[in-house]
Amino acid sequence: MALLTVKDLSVHYGMIQAIKNISFEVNEGEVIALIGANGAGKTTILHTITGLVPASAGVIEYEGPCNSNLLKTPPHEIVSLGMAHVPEGRRVFAELTVYENLKLGAYTRKDKNEIEEMLNNVYKRFPRLEERKKQAAGTLSGGEQQMLAMGRALMSCPKIILMDEPSMGLSPILVSEIFDIIKEISESGTTVLLVEQNAKKALSIADRAYVLETGKIVLEGKASDLLNDESVKKAYLGE
Amino acid sequence: MTNVIEQLINGLRTGSIYALIALGYTMVYGIAKMINFAHGDIIMVGAYLLYVFIDIFKLPIILSVVLTIVMCSLIGVFIEKVAYKPLRKAAPLSVLITAIGVSFFLQNASLLIFSANPIKFESIIKVNAVHIGNVSIAGITIVTFIVTSIAMVLLTSFIKYTKTGYAMRAVSEDKGAAQLMGINVNRTISITFAIGSLLAAIAGILFLSQYQSLKPTMGALPGIKAFVAAVLGGIGSIPGAMLGGLALGVIESISKAYISSQLSDAIVFSVLILVLLVKPTGLLGKNFIEKV
Numbered sequence A: 001m002a003l004l005t006v007k008d009l010s011v012h013y014g015m016i017q018a019i020k021n022i023s024f025e026v027n028e029g030e031v032i033a034l035i036g037a038n039g040a041g042k043t044t045i046l047h048t049i050t051g052l053v054p055a056s057a058g059v060i061e062y063e064g065p066c067n068s069n070l071l072k073t074p075p076h077e078i079v080s081l082g083m084a085h086v087p088e089g090r091r092v093f094a095e096l097t098v099y100e101n102l103k104l105g106a107y108t109r110k111d112k113n114e115i116e117e118m119l120n121n122v123y124k125r126f127p128r129l130e131e132r133k134k135q136a137a138g139t140l141s142g143g144e145q146q147m148l149a150m151g152r153a154l155m156s157c158p159k160i161i162l163m164d165e166p167s168m169g170l171s172p173i174l175v176s177e178i179f180d181i182i183k184e185i186s187e188s189g190t191t192v193l194l195v196e197q198n199a200k201k202a203l204s205i206a207d208r209a210y211v212l213e214t215g216k217i218v219l220e221g222k223a224s225d226l227l228n229d230e231s232v233k234k235a236y237l238g239e
Numbered sequence B: 001m002t003n004v005i006e007q008l009i010n011g012l013r014t015g016s017i018y019a020l021i022a023l024g025y026t027m028v029y030g031i032a033k034m035i036n037f038a039h040g041d042i043i044m045v046g047a048y049l050l051y052v053f054i055d056i057f058k059l060p061i062i063l064s065v066v067l068t069i070v071m072c073s074l075i076g077v078f079i080e081k082v083a084y085k086p087l088r089k090a091a092p093l094s095v096l097i098t099a100i101g102v103s104f105f106l107q108n109a110s111l112l113i114f115s116a117n118p119i120k121f122e123s124i125i126k127v128n129a130v131h132i133g134n135v136s137i138a139g140i141t142i143v144t145f146i147v148t149s150i151a152m153v154l155l156t157s158f159i160k161y162t163k164t165g166y167a168m169r170a171v172s173e174d175k176g177a178a179q180l181m182g183i184n185v186n187r188t189i190s191i192t193f194a195i196g197s198l199l200a201a202i203a204g205i206l207f208l209s210q211y212q213s214l215k216p217t218m219g220a221l222p223g224i225k226a227f228v229a230a231v232l233g234g235i236g237s238i239p240g241a242m243l244g245g246l247a248l249g250v251i252e253s254i255s256k257a258y259i260s261s262q263l264s265d266a267i268v269f270s271v272l273i274l275v276l277l278v279k280p281t282g283l284l285g286k287n288f289i290e291k292v
């Protein structure tokens, strides 16, 4: 069943059209990868879904056609629909502590016990965060900030999590670790929409993928097929 | 020696009022990234409201104080909604000019209603002076210290520990990321204006109790001084506003007493320039180093 359906989406920045009539869908339980070169429009799509950037045309349906059109939902109400976004460049709150950042991830949740339980889960998944819980987030290393951004998103117990280049700027070992964690998140039942430059890694954990070029989807299919596609190999896998 | 101590105490009293006002400038700047030049005039609005409630409507003092504070809060929120919110995406200069316009509007509105003639007002604070050795501390000074200390402790804990406080800090750092957490940015900005105006109302009440006279431009000078205090302490920083306000009050009082009362304002501004030359972000300001 489609959890998220994007239909004929267009996005403009002033006169420039960054997204040109794009349609795709994300089914419950899937890991979907969105790959493409710099400036293809990947971040713009995620930002439009969570309301940080307005769309100029199209519909974004969440949980079936009779439910919400995300484009008409105020951005701050989207997270309580069960959608979390790990933004490009982490965007942790640098002056707040690790603990405070995580608490903000659960901002829309009311139940104190549930929040406490989520916090323990996140600390279990990222022990490093527990060690540094009193430290200002801005003083964490890049990899730790990425873990914090992911942990913060998990604090809202999302049904679907959007991740924008979680492996950016990380060492190869950490990249593998981050991808293992994404796999775990997916296995625990959360749907994942993953934007990545690291196409090889992304395709290796994704079910399906869309290839984006200058604001258009040029290719889509099963991730395993795309991994063997000649044009993908040449353009994105460097083979 | 006694004299020096008394001057210091006077300076701290005026300084703590500056600090209350400076908190409004600094919080609004931190969250809405704008200098609300009409902030000082809320002091004047608060003072006139108190006068109207007490001397015209003859309401009890406590009720009048509460009504004044609540109404100033609401007026602050209303000003933000009507004048600044439509300019959320406009150039900073347009917002600045609008704020100056709002300031003129408030001053002229009270000119129209109350005329330019100063109005006498009997202080509502009737606490006896305290004598410690040769030093005597006026009742209004003691009340000012107590009220401002309580206000600052409450504000600091509110920002540090409450959910709304978390939201305010998140919005001041990154509005987009704050929205992703489910924080309503507009609501958070409204709350900030409400708190800032509430503190300005308290400052107005204390100020009026000290000078016992009202006129439409009475908020302008303390407003500017408090703005200087906020910049001195590092605009955007809450402890900075407190420190800046106290420092400014003391410098002003000492220079009035021992250098020249005419030059005291010039001295205050020179100190500001000196501090900014050495540390452009102010005493406790952040250095804006961003990690990529």
Ligand SMILES: Nc1ncnc2c1ncn2[C@@H]1O[C@H](COP(=O)(O)OP(=O)(O)OP(=O)(O)O)[C@@H](O)[C@H]1O
Pocket (backbone or CB within 6 Å): A013, A016, A018, A036, A037, A038, A039, A040, A041, A042, A043, A044, A045, A088, A197
């Ligand atoms: N705020 C903005 N104003 C104007 N143009 C923008 C803005 N944000 C993005 N763009 C443009 O829109 C296009 C798509 O940008 P986007 O950030 O979505 O790309 P991306 O696929 O995420 O790239 P990268 O892999 O480098 O992150 C680019 O041409 C970019 O210059």
Ligand SMILES: [Mg+2]
Pocket (backbone or CB within 6 Å): A042, A043, A044, A088, A164
């Ligand atoms: Mg991007």
